[in-house]
Amino acid sequence: MIVLVLAFGIAAVQGLVALVVAVILAIGVVLATGRARQVVARLRAPTALALAILLALALSAGDTTLAQIGPLRLRQEGGAAGVLIAGRLLSILAITLALLAPLSPFRLVAGLRGLGLPLVMADLALLTLRYLDESAAELRRARLARALRGGTSGWRALPDHAMLLVTGLIRAQSRADRVYAAMRLRGHGAGVGPPSPGLRAADLAAIGAAIGAGLMLVMLDRAL
Amino acid sequence: MHLPDGIVPVEMALAGYGLSAGLAALALSRIRTLPDPQAEVPRAAMLTTVFFAASLVAVPVPPASVHLMLAGLMGVMLGWFAVPAILVGLFLQAALFGHGGVTTLGLNGLILGVPALVAMGLWRLAGGRWPDLAALGAGAGAVVVALALFFGIVLAGLPTELDGAAERAALAVFVLAHLPLAMAEGVIVLVTLRVLRRVEPRLLPGV
Numbered sequence: 001m002i003v004l005v006l007a008f009g010i011a012a013v014q015g016l017v018a019l020v021v022a023v024i025l026a027i028g029v030v031l032a033t034g035r036a037r038q039v040v041a042r043l044r045a046p047t048a049l050a051l052a053i054l055l056a057l058a059l060s061a062g063d064t065t066l067a068q069i070g071p072l073r074l075r076q077e078g079g080a081a082g083v084l085i086a087g088r089l090l091s092i093l094a095i096t097l098a099l100l101a102p103l104s105p106f107r108l109v110a111g112l113r114g115l116g117l118p119l120v121m122a123d124l125a126l127l128t129l130r131y132l133d134e135s136a137a138e139l140r141r142a143r144l145a146r147a148l149r150g151g152t153s154g155w156r157a158l159p160d161h162a163m164l165l166v167t168g169l170i171r172a173q174s175r176a177d178r179v180y181a182a183m184r185l186r187g188h189g190a191g192v193g194p195p196s197p198g199l200r201a202a203d204l205a206a207i208g209a210a211i212g213a214g215l216m217l218v219m220l221d222r223a224l
Numbered sequence: 225m226h227l228p229d230g231i232v233p234v235e236m237a238l239a240g241y242g243l244s245a246g247l248a249a250l251a252l253s254r255i256r257t258l259p260d261p262q263a264e265v266p267r268a269a270m271l272t273t274v275f276f277a278a279s280l281v282a283v284p285v286p287p288a289s290v291h292l293m294l295a296g297l298m299g300v301m302l303g304w305f306a307v308p309a310i311l312v313g314l315f316l317q318a319a320l321f322g323h324g325g326v327t328t329l330g331l332n333g334l335i336l337g338v339p340a341l342v343a344m345g346l347w348r349l350a351g352g353r354w355p356d357l358a359a360l361g362a363g364a365g366a367v368v369v370a371l372a373l374f375f376g377i378v379l380a381g382l383p384t385e386l387d388g389a390a391e392r393a394a395l396a397v398f399v400l401a402h403l404p405l406a407m408a409e410g411v412i413v414l415v416t417l418r419v420l421r422r423v424e425p426r427l428l429p430g431v
Contacts (some may be wrong), residue, residue: 003326012234030412042322049228056394081382088230095231095324100319108319112403118252118308120265125312127269128276130317135273139281162415165278169301170418170424172270179266 001115002210003099007092009214016080018221019087025032025213026091033098042088042097048090054082105129139168225374225402226314226332230327232381240330240377244311247337251307262283268305270297276313290405296366297413299340300347300359301427306340307333334371339366351428353419356414363413367406371399 006029010022030039062077100108109117109125117125142164152160232240255261275294282291298306311333317323323334343362350358375395420427 007229007326008234008237011230011237025328046228046322053231060394085230089228089325092229092325092327092345096319096326097322101322103319112315118248120252120255120261121248121308121312123262124269124272124305124308125316127266128272128309128312129316131270132273132276135270136277136280139274139277143281155408155411158325159415162412163419165274165297165412165416166419166423168274168278169271169420169427172274173424173427176267176270179270180263183266 001111001207003096005207005210006095009217010088010091013088013221014084014217015221015224017224018217019091021220022091022217023087025217026094030096030098033102035098035102038101039097041093042101043094046090046093050086053089054079054086057082057085060072100184114211127179131179134175135168135172138171139164142167191195225335225370226317226324227328227335227374227377229327232328232377234327236377236381237327237331240328240332240334242330244330244333244337247307247334247341248311251304254304255308264305267303268309271301272309272313275309276316290402290408291371292409292412293336293367293405294409295336295338295340295370296343296364296409297360297416299343299366300351300362300413300417302340303344304341306344308339310340326411331377335370335377338373339369342366342369351417356418358418359414360410364406364410367402367409369407371402375399378407 006025010026013019013022018145057078058074059072060075060078061081062075062079064076065073066076066079067074103111105126109122109129112125113119113122146160146164255264260262275298279292279294295306295310298309302309311329314324314329314332314336316325318329343366346362346365347358350361375398377393379392417428
């Protein structure tokens with residue numbers, strides 16, 4: 001809930017001044033969670049994407065020339081739009097990674113249940129999270145085995161990749177049979193999803209602060 | 225092919241949430257009509273883990289390498305479960321790995337969910353009579369539908385003061401660059417379904 005409110009508040013920003021406030025807010029959230037190093041490490045690829053968007057827009061969109069380097073023309077309108085998009089993208093991502101990435105799968109799904117996620121989807125999320133590593137490891141082992149046998153490359157390798165997928169799907173089906181049998185034995189007739197958690201005073205205060213921050217951001221943006 | 229945060233207006237992102245919620249509600253209502261919906265959840269989850277893991281692997285498609293989307297295969301194999309599975313997968317990608325976005329979750333759900341349902345419809349319509357053709361169409365067609373949705377959403381979402389011709393040219397290059405992905409997915413779905421029909425037909429409902 002907090003992440004969604006802050007993310008939509010930042011996504012609504014249209015002006016550069018409010019964007020600076022949004023970036024400061026994101027930095028504050030990251031520092032408050034004490035996960036600055038992990039978040040910065042995870043932001044490397046998105047930063048490359050943000051810079052690519054910024055560069056593409058600055059070089060291609062708009063009429064007002066800011067600078068000219070040979071055949072390349074840096075344009076004001078595209079640059080401003082690029083800065084806005086890049087700033088919003090990185091701020092929202094930093095808040096998401098700082099607040100959601102450290103949560104355990106159970107707490108993550110319990111939080112979603114609190115937001116009204118249907119039980120079927122909560123079960124699906126929990127089981128997917130629980131067995132994702134297993135499936136990924138199986139696929140990695142199968143790819144390694146294929147490489148050791150000296151597989152083909154390029155377009156001719158596509159059927160081989162499909163065969164790896166088939167193997168993974170068949171193993172997944174037999175795993176699903178075992179999991180469902182275990183669920184029934186444990187009496188999970190109504191699903192394995194966690195109950196919808198109640199909100200504590202601290203949670204309500206945090207949600208209130210997030211709503212306040214999001215509203216302040218939007219009002220500041222509209223006022224300037 | 226995920227829309228990142230911050231690229232589309234907030235109104236569009238909210239509309240995406242609304243439409244995705246509608247799509248999920250429709251899918252869940254169809255799932256509830258199954259004889260034992262709970263029995264299908266482990267199967268859908270396990271297959272989703274494979275689709276999720278496989279989509280993270282780069283497959284060489286000369287001259288570059290691509291990440292498979294697999295929305296078409298999910299639609300064929302999971303049926304209506306593909307919609308909640310895609311939404312769950314997108315949320316986990318955004319929350320845990322920072323791929324995609326939390327504000328664009330609804331739009332991304334539409335970009336992948338609608339093609340999955342199109343593939344499901346195509347497979348149920350023609351999979352029994354022309355299985356290879358239907359598989360090829362489901363795999364490649366899902367990518368083409370996703371590209372069209374992505375193209376339309378980005379074009380509608382970029383600031384209006386920008387140069388429309390330049391935007392369209394950039395997006396056209398992006399779409400053309402992804403056409404090999406459509407062909408690669410078509411081939412992979414074709415081979416996958418052909419093998420599954422022979423060795424594990426219970427994985428293919430509706431045929």
